[in-house]
Amino acid sequence: xxxxxxxxxxxxxxxxxxxxxxxxxxxxxxxxxxxxxxxxxxxxxxxxxxxxxxxxxxxxxxxxxxxxxxxxxxxxxxxxxxxxxxxxxxxxxxxxxxxxxxxxxxxxxxxxxxxxxxxxxxxxxxxxxxxxxxxxxxxxxxxxxxxxxxxxxxxxxxxxxxxxxxxxxxxxxxxxxxxxxxxxxxxxxxxxxxxxxxxxxxxxxxxxxxxxxxxxxxxxxxxxxxxxxxxxxxxxxxxxxxxxxxxxxxxxxxxxxxxxxxxxxxxxxxxxxxxxxxxxxxxxxxxxxxxxxxxxxxxxxxxxxxxxxxxxxxxxxxxxxxxxxxxxxxxxxxxxxxxxxxxxxxxxxxxxxxxxxxxxxxxxxxxxxxxxxxxxxxxxxxxxxxxxxxxxxxxxxxxxxxxxx
Amino acid sequence: xxxxxxxxxxxxxxxxxxxxxxxxxxxxxxxxxxxxxxxxxxxxxxxxxxxxxxxxxxxxxxxxxxxxxxxxxxxxxxxxxxxxxxxxxxxxxxxx
Numbered sequence: 001x002x003x004x005x006x007x008x009x010x011x012x013x014x015x016x017x018x019x020x021x022x023x024x025x026x027x028x029x030x031x032x033x034x035x036x037x038x039x040x041x042x043x044x045x046x047x048x049x050x051x052x053x054x055x056x057x058x059x060x061x062x063x064x065x066x067x068x069x070x071x072x073x074x075x076x077x078x079x080x081x082x083x084x085x086x087x088x089x090x091x092x093x094x095x096x097x098x099x100x101x102x103x104x105x106x107x108x109x110x111x112x113x114x115x116x117x118x119x120x121x122x123x124x125x126x127x128x129x130x131x132x133x134x135x136x137x138x139x140x141x142x143x144x145x146x147x148x149x150x151x152x153x154x155x156x157x158x159x160x161x162x163x164x165x166x167x168x169x170x171x172x173x174x175x176x177x178x179x180x181x182x183x184x185x186x187x188x189x190x191x192x193x194x195x196x197x198x199x200x201x202x203x204x205x206x207x208x209x210x211x212x213x214x215x216x217x218x219x220x221x222x223x224x225x226x227x228x229x230x231x232x233x234x235x236x237x238x239x240x241x242x243x244x245x246x247x248x249x250x251x252x253x254x255x256x257x258x259x260x261x262x263x264x265x266x267x268x269x270x271x272x273x274x275x276x277x278x279x280x281x282x283x284x285x286x287x288x289x290x291x292x293x294x295x296x297x298x299x300x301x302x303x304x305x306x307x308x309x310x311x312x313x314x315x316x317x318x319x320x321x322x323x324x325x326x327x328x329x330x331x332x333x334x335x336x337x338x339x340x341x342x343x344x345x346x347x348x349x350x351x352x353x354x355x356x357x358x359x360x361x362x363x364x365x366x367x368x369x370x371x372x373x374x375x376x377x378x379x380x381x382x383x384x385x386x387x388x389x390x391x392x393x394x395x396x397x398x399x400x401x402x403x404x405x
Numbered sequence: 406x407x408x409x410x411x412x413x414x415x416x417x418x419x420x421x422x423x424x425x426x427x428x429x430x431x432x433x434x435x436x437x438x439x440x441x442x443x444x445x446x447x448x449x450x451x452x453x454x455x456x457x458x459x460x461x462x463x464x465x466x467x468x469x470x471x472x473x474x475x476x477x478x479x480x481x482x483x484x485x486x487x488x489x490x491x492x493x494x495x496x497x498x499x500x501x
Contacts, residue, residue, distance in 0.1 A: 002424040008500075015499045016447045023448070024455045039459065046439070046494050047431050057424025064416040070409040085415050094413040117417070121478045128417035135413040212417035342447040343477045350475055 002057045007045030009038055016165075016339055066131075067096075080139075084217050087206055087232060091139040102134040105147030106404055110134070115155045117213035119163035119221045128154070128212040136211055140204035145182045146197055149174065149261065151404035153205045156397040158263045160209040160231065161216035166340060167224030169267030171298070171393055172205065173378050174237040175249035176259030178401050186239035188382025191300070191389075202233030230267035236380055242303040243379035244310045245317045252398055259401035264376070264393030266295045271390040276308045281327070287390055288328035288369075294340035296374035297324070298393025302381030305388045317377045325372040333363035435466040437493035442484070445477040449499045456496070 010032040015023065031041045071079065076093055080086050092098065103110055110131035118125045133154045137147055153160075153172055160170035174184060185195030193199055210216035240247040240256075249260035271287040273280075291297060301309075314320040335341060335358060348355035354371060361367050376395060381387060431437055439460070443453045453471050460469040472488065474481035488495050 002422050003427065005427065007427070011452075011499065015449065015452055018448060018451075020451050020455055023452045024459070026452070027455055027459050039463075042496065043434070046434060046496075050427055050430055054427045057426050059422060059424040061421045062419040064418060065414050068412050068414050070411045072407055072409055076410070076412055080415075093410065094415065095410060096413070099413050124420050126417040126419050131413075132415070132417055135415045138413075139415060207415070211415040214417065214419055339447045343445065346445055346473070346476050 002059060004058050005051075005054050007041075009041035009045060010034075011038065014165075084215065085207075085211055086139070087203065087210075089232075091207070092141050094135040094138040098138045099131065099134050102138050102142070102144050102147055103131065105134075105144030106130065106151060108151070108404065114151060115157055117154075117157065117159045117209055119159060119161060119213055119216060123163070123221070124214070126212060126214045128208075132212055133208055136208035137200075137204045140200045140207050141196075142200040142204045143182075143196070146201050146204075148259075148401050148404040149178060149182070149201050150204045150208070152261045152399045152401040153201075153263070154208050154212065155404065156261070156263050156399045158265065158396045159213055160205045161213065161222065162265070163216070163221055163223050165223045165225050166268060167226050167228045168265055168295075168392075169228040169230035169234055170205070170209075170396075171230060171234045171236065171264045171267055171391065172202075173248055173262045173264065173298075173376075174201075174235060174260075174401075175240065175247045175254075175262070176401065177257060178259035179237040179240075184235075184237040186237045186242070186380050188384060190239075190380045190382065191234075191236065198235050198237065199233050202235040205235070206231055206233065228267050234267060236300060236378060238378045239303055239380045242383070244303075244307050244315075245377070245379065248376065248378050249398075251317065254398075261399050261401055262376075262395060263397045263399070264298050264391075265396045266298060266392035266394055268292055268295050268392035269390075270392075273388050273390075274386050275305060275388070276312060276386075284324065285327050285329070288324060289330060291328075291390070292340065292392065293330060293335055293338050293369045294343070295392035296370050296394055297328075297376070297390045299324075299375075299377040299388060299390050300381070301377060301379050301388040302383060302386055303379055304381075304383050304386040306379045308386060318372070321372050321375045321377060324375050325368060325370050328368060328370045328375075329366050330369050331363065332358060332361035332365050332367050335367060335369055336363075431494055434464060434494070436468070438468040438470065438491055440488045440492045440495040441469060441471045442488070442495055442497045443471055443473045444498060444500065445473060446499060452499050456498075 011026040012032045031038045108130050112130045116125035116127050137150045162168045182197050184197045216222045348359035441453045443449050457469050474484045
């Protein structure tokens with residue numbers, strides 16, 4: 001910001017879920033950093049005279065070198081961990097030869113700018129080129145043929161290391177021919193540690209996010225209270241060939257021959273079920289009512305489940321999505337009591353639908369909590385079980401993988 | 406394992422930081438209008454109301470007004486213009 005002497009006063013954490021009495025105690029108490037009376041910090045901030053350094057601000061340029069000083073392999077592994085350039089698991093050291101090999105996976109030049117990322121909306125963007133993405137892809141253990149997928153994720157502008165206190169993760173769904181070209185697994189163990197491509201592409205997305213955005217350091221640039229296991233690696237290639245429905249990217253208007261990454265922000269909750277069994281409607285209604293309603297559901301259905309729903313008359317994803325939207329219900333009281341839904345209240349007050357109607361509803365009135373456009377279904381799984389998962393996931397970006405071949 | 410090797414630095418490129426001076430300070434808050442900017446995060450409205458009450462009880466000569474942007478996590482130019490039009494100071498909160 002160029003204002004290192006910006007005047008700030010610090011309350012303790014948290015502010016959310018605290019009573020008025022508790023928050024008043026923060027105000028009457030001490031600044032959490034300086035230890036001085038909190039309100040003294042506030043009043044001094046407004047009235048104490050400016051000094052010369054306050055008038056100047058601070059201008060400077062920073063650089064990051066292309067190479068790290070030569071060291072032994074053991075020392076480099078340690079340096080990468082100490083600098084928080086890893087996910088705390090061992091990495092493949094990005095030697096010049098390995099990075100050069102990774103760059104063979106794309107036609108784009110190493111110095112081409114790919115995009116910008118930041119941990120959260122009020123932080124600065126950092127920029128990066130193809131070579132920097134390749135460095136992180138190497139670290140994750142990815143192979144050059146995966147590189148167009150990794151570049152597309154990097155170019156999305158959506159970080160996989162969000163600093164939200166809610167500990168969101170970022171989950172890409174991959175569609176199109178690239179899945180088979182690089183042997184992504186859509187079958188048994190699709191969301192588990194059983195595919196080199198799935199595992200390393202998801203890991204690369206996390207590593208590149210934290211390193212190319214300027215870090216993901218707890219208490220500095222990462223504030224997720226509980227963290228998120230999906231953040232280690234999460235990527236879902238859709239089982240298009242075994243699905244009775246249109247693949248996700250075709251639903252969104254792309255051709256079946258396009259290779260597309262759809263990026264979902266969520267991973268906050270996960271429900272699971274079987275079926276569809278005789279009581280599937282009750283099960284689904286319970287699950288939809290139990291979500292954190294700020295984050296819509298991304299369903300991942302085994303092909304057995306998808307075919308089961310077709311047998312029940314849901315011959316398109318859209319029909320099942322419509323049913324889910326009609327049956328995702330809460331009382332207005334429950335809906336508006338959710339912590340994160342509070343962030344939607346300004347839209348409701350401004351008259352933006354459907355939030356305005358939800359706010360007008362009597363607290364005991366049962367309201368719909370999602371629009372069909374917010375709900376996603378993809379098909380993946382090994383057909384050893386009629387299993388489905390419902391994962392928190394809001395679609396944030398759709399990017400072409402072909403553009404990065 | 407003792408052989409030295411050269412590897413790439415994995416970090417991106419940070420932006421240039423351009424210094425900005427702080428706004429002039431007030432010599433007194435008496436008779437001045439101070440805006441409390443509610444950033445709209447959960448429970449911030451409760452905190453800001455407590456802050457408003459603190460001023461009302463302890464510094465009643467200060468004219469304190471709570472104001473909110475139209476949307477969460479966005480720069481609301483109209484709100485900033487409103488503060489600039491008749492405000493003498495602003496307190497933004499609660500940050501994360």
